Amino acid sequence: MRFDHVAQQVPDVAAAIAWWQQMIPGTRVLYEDETWGLIEAAGARLAFVMADQHPGHLAWRVSDRELESLAAEHGKTISPHRDGTRSFYLQAPGDQPVELISYPEPD
Amino acid sequence: MRFDHVAQQVPDVAAAIAWWQQMIPGTRVLYEDETWGLIEAAGARLAFVMADQHPGHLAWRVSDRELESLAAEHGKTISPHRDGTRSFYLQAPGDQPVELISYPEPD
Numbered sequence: 713m714r715f716d717h718v719a720q721q722v723p724d725v726a727a728a729i730a731w732w733q734q735m736i737p738g739t740r741v742l743y744e745d746e747t748w749g750l751i752e753a754a755g756a757r758l759a760f761v762m763a764d765q766h767p768g769h770l771a772w773r774v775s776d777r778e779l780e781s782l783a784a785e786h787g788k789t790i791s792p793h794r795d796g797t798r799s800f801y802l803q804a805p806g807d808q809p810v811e812l813i814s815y816p817e818p819d
Numbered sequence: 820m821r822f823d824h825v826a827q828q829v830p831d832v833a834a835a836i837a838w839w840q841q842m843i844p845g846t847r848v849l850y851e852d853e854t855w856g857l858i859e860a861a862g863a864r865l866a867f868v869m870a871d872q873h874p875g876h877l878a879w880r881v882s883d884r885e886l887e888s889l890a891a892e893h894g895k896t897i898s899p900h901r902d903g904t905r906s907f908y909l910q911a912p913g914d915q916p917v918e919l920i921s922y923p924e925p926d
Contacts, residue, residue: 715862722913755822806829
């Protein structure tokens with residue numbers, strides 16, 4: 713298990729990316745479209761999401777096997793995503809969503 | 820500038836730390852009292868704060884000199900904290916608080 717990213721709800725992905733690029737020198741844009749963005753900003757991967765699509769959350773990466781084991785343990789259903797990742801959410805104390813996510817395994 | 824921590828508002832610091840210790844194997848408690856906690860959880864430093872004391876936020880660490888320069892640039896006042904750190908907050912897109920923080924310099 714390894715910390716993967718922070719996701720924040722923003723009204724405008726492009727405007728959010730522009731703000732962070734100005735704020736944190738050397739910010740790299742890893743992905744950007746109108747409804748989802750991902751940057752690497754001085755040691756953190758920060759995702760921008762739409763309020764009607766995803767909650768703001770913290771995500772930890774696990775293996776496929778760990779994901780299935782943890783989902784079963786917590787009685788959760790795993791959702792596939794368009795980029796090949798799979799994940800489910802838990803609620804941490806303070807009503808803070810936590811995502812457990814697995815990435816496609818390399819061949 | 821380097822990513823430092825995520826802070827989340829929780830109703831009970833001890834209960835939050837217990838939840839995360841159960842959730843993420845190997846979580847280390849770096850600090851804990853009734854109003855503030857700090858853990859290291861599989862690659863992320865996660866702070867727990869009280870709603871009446873701090874907003875939930877993401878924090879990036881800077882040097883004292885950078886902190887003063889950035890505060891002046893953004894017209895912000897630097898606040899000292901009980902642990903010797905100094906910081907100020909900005910609002911990122913999506914009304915997301917961002918803390919810029921400096922730590923006491925080693926002798």
